[in-house]
Amino acid sequence: MINVASAEARRVSEAALRRAGVPAQAAALQVDLLIEAELRGRASHGLLRLPRLTDRIANGVASPTATGRMEWRSDSFLRVDGQNGLGPVVAMEALRSGAERARRTGVVVVAIAHNNHLGMLAWYAEKIAEQGLVTLGFTTSEALVHAWGGRTAMLGTNPVAIGVPQEGTPFVLDMATSLVSMGQIHDYAQRGEALPPGWALDANGEPTTDAVAATKGSIAPFGQAKGYALGLALELLVVALTDSAIGRDVTGTLDSTRVASKGDVFILIDPGLQPGTTERIGAYLDLVRASGDEQGERRVAVPGDRAMRVRAERLETGIPLPRPLWAKLRDLAGEPASPTKELT
Amino acid sequence: MINVASAEARRVSEAALRRAGVPAQAAALQVDLLIEAELRGRASHGLLRLPRLTDRIANGVASPTATGRMEWRSDSFLRVDGQNGLGPVVAMEALRSGAERARRTGVVVVAIAHNNHLGMLAWYAEKIAEQGLVTLGFTTSEALVHAWGGRTAMLGTNPVAIGVPQEGTPFVLDMATSLVSMGQIHDYAQRGEALPPGWALDANGEPTTDAVAATKGSIAPFGQAKGYALGLALELLVVALTDSAIGRDVTGTLDSTRVASKGDVFILIDPGLQPGTTERIGAYLDLVRASGDEQGERRVAVPGDRAMRVRAERLETGIPLPRPLWAKLRDLAGEPASPTKELT
Secondary structure, three states, rough: EEEEEHHHHHHHHHHHHHHHHOOOOHHHHHHHHHHHHHHHHEEEHHOOOOHHHHHHHHOOOOOOOOOEEEEEEOOOEEEEEEEEHHHHHHHHHHHHHHHHHHHOOOEEEEEOOOOOOOOHHHHHHHHHOOOOEEEEEEEOOOOOOOOOOOOEEEEOOOEEEEEEEEOOEEEEEEEEEEOOOOHHHHHHHHHHOOOOOEEEOOOOOEEOOOOHEEEEEEEEEEOHHHHHHHHHHHHHHHHHHOOOOHHHHHOOOOOOOOOOEEEEEEHHHHHHOOOHHHHHHHHHHHHHOOOOOOOOOOOOOOOOOOHHHHHHHHHOOEEEOOHHHHHHHHOOOOOOOOOOOOOO | OOEEOOOHHHHHHHHHHHHHOHHHHHHHHHHHHHHHHHHHOOHHOOOHHHHHHHHHOOOOOOOOOOOEEEEEOOOEEEEEEEEEEEEHHHHHHHHHHHHHHHHHHHHHEEEEEEEEOOHHHHHHHHHOOOOOEEEEEEOOOOOOOEOOOOOEEEOOOEEEEEOOOOOOOOOEEEEEEEOOHHHHHHHHHHHOEEEEOOOEEEEOEEEEEEEEHOOOOEEEOOOHHHHHHHHHHHHHHHHHOOOOHHHHHHHOOOOOOOOOOOEEEEEEEEOOOOOHHHHHHHHHHHHHHHOOOOOOEEEEEEOHHHHHHHHHHHHHEEEEOOHHHHHHHHOOOOOOOOOOOOOO
16 A cells, blocks of 8 residues: 555546546546545545546546536426436536526436446535535445345445535435445455455355355345335435436446446435524534543444544545555556655 | 224224314324324334324314415425424325425425324325325434434434335335334333343443333434434434424424424425336336245345235234223224224
8 A cells, every 4th residue: 555645646547537538627526526535535436446437438438528418307307318427527517507406496306317437425415515405315336235135136235325514514424225335345355354244145145254255246235124125215216216227237337348327316405594503403413422432432423524534634644545556547647657756 | 902993993093083173184184194004014103193192182282273384485395384283184285285396396395394293104105106206205203212332312213215106006115214113112111021132222321131221211223323324314304404303302202292393304206207117116126026035034025015915914804903092092082982893
C-alpha cells in the first residue's frame, strides 16, 4: 500500500479519464465520487473502479460523453435514458433538474435506466440534502445475494440511501441490503482467511467459510428474512419505476464488457422544514450517540460519523492505495510509473 | 381462545365503535384494518387495539369524527393535520386525494401529523398498489428500540411498507425495523418463557432473557447496525416531513391517555408501467420462490405469501381471539357477554 495525497490522486485520475475521452467536467465529477469513497474508507467504491471504467469505455459499453436524455413524463416524474453514460455524470445532470423542480412541486421522482454504475449513493444523497431536500436513493446491481432460505444469488446488493438536511453536514444513511460486500469476500480470499459462518454459500448453495468458494456462490442478505425482504422490495421498486432488468438479468455493474442494465431511482422531497426542526433532529442525534457506554465496548455511532472522521484524517494523511492500482492509474494517465509526489 | 367468524367479529367491532361515537363508514374502515390484521395472523395489530381505541375516544385523545385537515403545500405535497382522528380514517381520506393527484403529477408525498395509530401498514400499501401506484409508507411510534450498541430505547419500531402493483394481488412488504415486537416480548412474559438471547435489554441496559425485565427495557433493532441505521433514518425522515415528535418524545401509540404525536408519511408514485413489466416481476418472484429447497428446511417465501395463506384459511375457519378480548368487544358493543354465533 502507498499513501497518496487526495489532490494528487484526483489529478492523476482525472487525467486518466480525460485520456479515455471523458470531457474535463465529467471527469472531475466521476473522480470526485471515487475520491470521496476513498476518503471515507470505502475502497470498494473507490479508485479500483476506475480501470474498469476505462475498460468499459474502450469496449463501447460506457459512453465517455453521454449525459442522458431527460423526459418529464409528468410534472414531478423525470424519466432518464442514461445513454450508457458515466453513472454520476448522468445522475447529477438529472438530479440538478429534479432538485430544481422539487422546490416547486414538493417532490420529484428521478427514474434512470441505461446508466453506468452510480458508486457510493451517499455522495448523491449528501449533495441533495445539502440543498435542503430530503432524499431517498435506490439502485440495483448484478445478482450476488441469495434469498433468505435460498441457495443461489437472486438479488443485487440493492443499497438504499436516505439523506435528511441538517445544520452543517446532512444526515446520510447509505447501506447495502447484503450482509457484506463481494469486495469483502474477495479480500478474505486474497488473504487466505476463513469467512465468519453465515456470510456466504458456495456454488452448490451450501453454507461455506471458504472465501474462494464463496466468490463463486452467493452472499447472505443482512438481517436475515427482513433484510432479504427489504432488498427484494427495492429490486421490484426500481424495476417498476425504470423498467430495468431484474435479478439475474442485470449486467454491467461488475464486468467490463456488457451494457449496464440496472436501474437507479431517486426521490427528492422539499420538506418545507419548520423553524426548529433541524435543531430538534440534531439534539436527538446527540442523545442517540450518548445512549451507549461513553468509553466502553458498546458505543453508539450515527450513520456517517465514522466516515466523516476517516475523511478528516485522510485529507491530512492521504489515501491508502494498493501500489499496483496507483501504478495502473498513472499508466492510464500516461504518466511515468515511478511515484513522485505521494505522501507516505 | 375462541374462533370467531370474521363477519361476526366485524359486526360486533363496528357496533362497539359506533357506540363510542364513530360514524358508520369510519367504523367500517377502522374495523376492516383490524380484521385484516387478524386474518393475516398479525394479532398485535388486530382487535386487541380496539378497546384501547374506545378508551382513547373516552379520554378525549382520539376524535371519533375527525377526518383531518388537508393542505396542498405544493402541487405534489399534501400536508395533513389529523386532528387526532382515527388513524386509518384520516390516512385513507388523505390517500384518496393523494392517489388521484399522483396520477396527474407522477408522485405525491402525503405527510400526516396529529393522527392516531395507523396499524398494519400493509393494508394501506396494498390498497394503493391495487390502484396501480407504487407506494412507500413510513410511520413512527413510541421509543421501544435501542440503538446498536445503545442501552436505552431511543427509536420507534419504525416500520416500512413498500407496495408494487402486480397482476392480481400486489407485492407488499411491511416490516418493523425492530428485531421483534414488544407484543412478542409480552407473549413470552405471559407464558413465563425465556427470551432468545439478543432480543432485549433490561431497564439498566443490560442484555436479558427475562421477558418481564425486557418489558421494562428495550428491544433490539433487526439486522444489528444496519437495521438500527435504517430505523434511525426513517425516524428522521418522518420528523423532517411531518414535524412530528422524535424519539422518546413520541406518545400516544401505546397508551390510552396521551395525544398521538408521531408522524406518518406515504409516497405514492404512478410508475407508468411498461407493457410486460408486471409479468417480468411476477416471473422473477416465482424464480425467487424456487431458489431454495422445494421440500426441505430451506424454503423461500416472498413477503405476503404466508399472510395470504393464513388469510385464506381464516376466512374459512374464523379468527382466533382470546376469550376475554371477545367478551370485551361484545361488552363494548352492548351485546350479551355469552357467545352465540361463533364458529368453534
